[in-house]
Amino acid sequence: MTLPDINYLAVVLAALSAFVLGGLWYSPLLFARAWVRLNGFNEEELKKNANMAMIFGGAFLCNLVCAFVFAWFTTGVTDIADGASFGFATGLGIVGFSFGLNYLFERRPFALWLINAGYFTIQFTIFGVILAAMG
Secondary structure: OOOOOOOHHHHHHHHHHHHHHHHHHOOOOOOHHHHHHHOOOOHHHHHOOOOHHHHHHHHHHHHHHHHHHHHHHOOOOOOHHHHHHHHHHHHHHHHHHHHHHHHHHHOOOHHHHHHHHHHHHHHHHHHHHHHHHHO
16 A cells, blocks of 8 residues: 655644644633533642643644544545535544543543534544645
8 A cells, every 4th residue: 555645744734733723722711621620630630740741742743643644534635625524524423423432431521522522523624624725
């Protein structure tokens, strides 16, 4: 199997866009307080033993892999509306509902699913727009 031509700059920009979105989505401006409460965390626990370099480095690596694989699956998509549609379907239909399956068995709150699945739905939609626009 050979890899298709992938715009690596678009992949990096898509991965970086996840940081911008995550910074806003999981900030006190939007869902930080609810996310902390629904996970049963408290602010002190989150700050204690937090290796932020590892967390953010690992998060970037995960986003980079997700963006690369999504670019691979959507090679040839250059229409922005199609890219957004594929991203939305991937974010909600694959990632979001995969979370939903685990959340059901783990008996996690529906509101937490809405926050996390919402983030990935928007994240992959943005991936689709960036990759199609730069495709």
